[in-house]
Amino acid sequence: MAAPKLKLPAGRKRSRGSLPALRAAVPTVLLTLLAAGAGALWGTRVIGTVETTVMKRMEEASPHLSVNPAMAGGLVLKRLAPIVTNLAAPANAWVRIEAALVLEQKAALSAEPLIGAITEDILAFLRSVTARQMEGAAGLRNLREDLTERIAVRSKGLVRDIVIETLVVQ
Structure with missing residues (x-):
């Protein structure tokens, strides 16, 4: 015996499951990846700037001068x-x-x-x-x-x- 098919009321179409949810998630995932990449790029730039600033200040605080x-x-x-x-x-x-x-x-x-x-x-x-x-x-x-x-x-x-x-x- 075959399973009976359900009939939908007139004007309604059968949904395709998770396809609309996937379409809504793709922009969110792309924006998240873009934000993570931008944050990583900005973080490495800031770390480099901080390191150079600290090294410059250390050199100013204790310069290696030759003593006469x-x-x-x-x-x-x-x-x-x-x-x-x-x-x-x-x-x-x-x-x-x-x-x-x-x-x-x-x-x-x-x-x-x-x-x-x-x-x-x-x-x-x-x-x-x-x-x-x-x-x-x-x-x-x-x-x-x-x-x-x-x-x-x-x-x-x-x-x-x-x-x-x-x-x-x-």
Whole structure:
């Protein structure tokens, strides 16, 4: 037995299923792809612009200028290894200091043993300091003066100054 065919009322045609839905979706898909392509193109252009701007600003902030030895007066900057130690008080306080020494150029050639002794001296001094003594601008100034004095004594005048690059008390 054959299945009976359904008769549609007069004036109505049989729909073709998803063809009208597909026709409506094609422009949406094309516009989405166009927008994604334009966004990707714009994003790569912006990334390139941002990278060049950042690199230019970094070069302006720290230009690689050649230093005239006559202007520097024969001084050299030697970085110390980061020093991490606990403080005298409070019991759970720690300090990390990164510093550099300003040395005479002739003393910098054989400064490794001297730098090791200075690092040990700074470490011993920091263990005797409290966190309260390093508070504020006055505390930082006093710390720098104390370190400069100890280093001058230890190096017998070969080290001119200390530059505290970072100081973190935790």
